[in-house]
Amino acid sequence: MKRLTGIGLGPGDPEMITxxxxxxxxxxxxxxxxxxYSNSGEVQSYSLKILEQLDFETECRPLVIPMMxxxxxxxxxxxxxxIKESLxxxxxxxxxNEGDVLFYSTFGYLFKMAKADGVECSVISGIPAxxxxxxxxxxxxxxxxxxxxxxxxxxxxxxxxxxxxARVNDTLVVMKMKVLEExxxxxxxxxxxxxxVEKAGTPYEFVTSNVEDLRDREIPYFxxxxxxxxxxx
Amino acid sequence: MKRLTGIGLGPGDPEMITxxxxxxxxxxxxxxxxxxYSNSGEVQSYSLKILEQLDFETECRPLVIPMMxxxxxxxxxxxxxxIKESLxxxxxxxxxNEGDVLFYSTFGYLFKMAKADGVECSVISGIPAxxxxxxxxxxxxxxxxxxxxxxxxxxxxxxxxxxxxARVNDTLVVMKMKVLEExxxxxxxxxxxxxxVEKAGTPYEFVTSNVEDLRDREIPYFxxxxxxxxxxx
Numbered sequence: 238m239k240r241l242t243g244i245g246l247g248p249g250d251p252e253m254i255t256x257x258x259x260x261x262x263x264x265x266x267x268x269x270x271x272x273x274y275s276n277s278g279e280v281q282s283y284s285l286k287i288l289e290q291l292d293f294e295t296e297c298r299p300l301v302i303p304m305m306x307x308x309x310x311x312x313x314x315x316x317x318x319x320i321k322e323s324l325x326x327x328x329x330x331x332x333x334n335e336g337d338v339l340f341y342s343t344f345g346y347l348f349k350m351a352k353a354d355g356v357e358c359s360v361i362s363g364i365p366a367x368x369x370x371x372x373x374x375x376x377x378x379x380x381x382x383x384x385x386x387x388x389x390x391x392x393x394x395x396x397x398x399x400x401x402x403a404r405v406n407d408t409l410v411v412m413k414m415k416v417l418e419e420x421x422x423x424x425x426x427x428x429x430x431x432x433x434v435e436k437a438g439t440p441y442e443f444v445t446s447n448v449e450d451l452r453d454r455e456i457p458y459f460x461x462x463x464x465x466x467x468x469x470x
Numbered sequence: 471m472k473r474l475t476g477i478g479l480g481p482g483d484p485e486m487i488t489x490x491x492x493x494x495x496x497x498x499x500x501x502x503x504x505x506x507y508s509n510s511g512e513v514q515s516y517s518l519k520i521l522e523q524l525d526f527e528t529e530c531r532p533l534v535i536p537m538m539x540x541x542x543x544x545x546x547x548x549x550x551x552x553i554k555e556s557l558x559x560x561x562x563x564x565x566x567n568e569g570d571v572l573f574y575s576t577f578g579y580l581f582k583m584a585k586a587d588g589v590e591c592s593v594i595s596g597i598p599a600x601x602x603x604x605x606x607x608x609x610x611x612x613x614x615x616x617x618x619x620x621x622x623x624x625x626x627x628x629x630x631x632x633x634x635x636a637r638v639n640d641t642l643v644v645m646k647m648k649v650l651e652e653x654x655x656x657x658x659x660x661x662x663x664x665x666x667v668e669k670a671g672t673p674y675e676f677v678t679s680n681v682e683d684l685r686d687r688e689i690p691y692f693x694x695x696x697x698x699x700x701x702x703x
Contacts, residue, residue: 247488253595256492257485337601337611340618345610352608360605362486362597368570372593375585377578378570382625385573387618 241324241356242331243338243348244268245363249283249459250438251290253369258361263293266328269320271343272299283459284333286439295331302343304458309346317350324356335459337363341389341412367410370434370461373444379408383466389413394423401429401464409464415456424448429464437461474557474589475564476571476581477501478596482516482692483671484523486602491594496526499561502553504576505532516692517566519672533565535576537691542579550583557589568692570596574622574645600643603667603694606677612641616699622646627656634662634697642697648689657681662697670694 244261247253262268272282280299288297300316323330338344338360351358367387371378379385384407391397391411400409409429414420424431425448433451435443436459445451477494480486495501505515513532521530533549556563571577571593584591600620604611612618617640624630624644633642642662647653657664658681666684668676669692678684 248595250490252490252493253488255480255486255488255597257483259489260485337597337605339604339607339610340601341613342610345613349609362481362601362605364488364570364595364597365601368573368595368598371572372570372595374572376582377572377575380574380578382623384622385620387620389617390615392615 240329241320241351241358242329242361243342243344243358244331244333244361245337245342246284246287246333246335247364248336248366248369248438249287249436250369251287253364253438254287254291255361255363258363259291259293261331261361262288262291262295262333264329265295265331267323268295268297268331268333269300269316269323270297270333271302271316273301273303283335287335288333300332300343313346313350317347317354320347320351321354321356335363335366337365340365366437366459367412367461367463369437370432371410371463373434373437373442374432374446374463374465376465378410378463383407386410387412390416393417394419397423398427401427406466408466411462411464413458414460414462415458420456420462421448421451421453424451427464428468430467430469431465432463433460434463435460473562474553474584474591475562475594476575476577476591477564477566477594478570478575479517479520479566479568480597481569481599481602481671482520482669483602484520486597486671487520487524488594488596491596492524492526494564494594495521495524495528495566497562498528498564500556501528501530501564501566502533502549502556503530503566504535506534506536516568520568521566528564533576546579546583550580550587553580553584554587554589568596568599570598573598599670599692600645600694600696602670603665604643604696606667606670606675607665607679607696607698609698611643611696616640619643620645623649626650627652630656631660634660639699641699644695644697646691647693647695648691653689653695654681654684654686657684660697661701663700663702664698665696666693667696668693
């Protein structure tokens with residue numbers, strides 16, 4: 238049996254993958270990428286959009302893994318089964334996802350299953366979305382002896398407020414912020430400076446630090462907000 | 471006046487820089503890298519070690535910035551002055567550092583000075599050290615709806631314990647852990663599973679989850695510890 242390699246594709250711009258990631262895609266026998274179905278039944282995959290723009294010839298196959306929803310254990314078991322078949326055929330298998338592969342990633346779940354199954358695994362890190370988003374701001378994400386907090390799928394705006402108040406010198410990043418509604422209302426009464434970024438590094442990138450830009454705006458899945466230390470001016 | 475670009479070199483392995491970073495190094499007129507003097511007066515630079523292994527011809531110049539110590543404002547003013555001279559000569563200037571350029575970075579300070587000075591800046595993100603370190607573990611750094619905390623230059627082991635107790639389902643990363651002594655003693659009484667990594671991605675990489683490996687071990691500057699959720703077995 239050969240090796241399973243998790244490869245981070247980075248935040249969305251195909252040029253933001255590493256030299257090592259590209260070389261590994263070129264050398265693999267098969268590349269699996271996460272995909273989901275749209276409401277109209279079409280296959281959607283941000284990872285595939287990145288792969289299509291890179292210089293390699295390896296066969297690419299989808300793993301159908303919805304970004305939200307139920308029965309996730311069963312969905313991951315099926316995805317792992319497809320990977321395992323290729324490993325059992327003696328193939329060198331790569332599994333990709335956007336961002337990094339062990340930081341709030343799709344691959345993380347498959348990695349645990351493969352480890353439990355005794356498969357030899359390796360990891361090629363990718364740039365996480367929050368790092369690329371922060372690169373679009375006009376100040377450091379964090380520096381010196383300040384701390385850094387990140388939450389994904391926040392439970393409530395109270396959770397966010399509690400974190401901001403408990404650690405006033407720290408930066409807070411909120412990922413998968415779409416799970417909450419009424420961001421505009423929250424931000425109008427929050428005094429921290431912020432950077433809101435949608436789809437960093439893609440043609441659909443949108444960046445603002447102005448609350449008014451978020452009035453009536455629909456928040457997509459790939460959006461991130463960075464709360465910096467200090468007071469908004 | 472031309473542009474200033476901050477370029478993240480990633481964690482240490484030259485193959486772990488992005489395609490975009492390499493292209494920008496190739497296109498710049500001059501590349502500045504942080505360096506420091508050893509106790510015996512030699513110039514030391516982890517960034518230069520990475521640059522030397524990459525395929526580009528651009529002139530590289532050191533910015534002497536000690537990793538620790540006093541008079542930091544003055545040191546950064548001098549470094550920025552050297553950069554500004556090149557910008558004023560009409561050059562396309564790149565400034566690199568290890569890891570990312572806005573996440574606990576050397577470039578972050580220079581970026582703020584350049585912004586305040588009205589210089590047009592751009593950023594090419596790099597993989598932060600903690601992401602590469604986490605890639606050497608045998609489980610995801612964090613996943614699902616767990617939170618993520620990171621502190622650099624911890625004040626005390628009490629600060630670390632408080633964070634671990636306050637957020638039992640979150641991962642905590644400690645960077646620049648060298649500022650505390652007696653890690654071995656602390657880890658023997660801490661029940662969280664951990665991953666300790668020195669110099670990820672370099673020939674000097676060292677990784678362990680076993681407390682006994684840290685008895686009498688000297689902790690270097692580029693070391694990171696990841697505390698995962700759960701209990702150590």
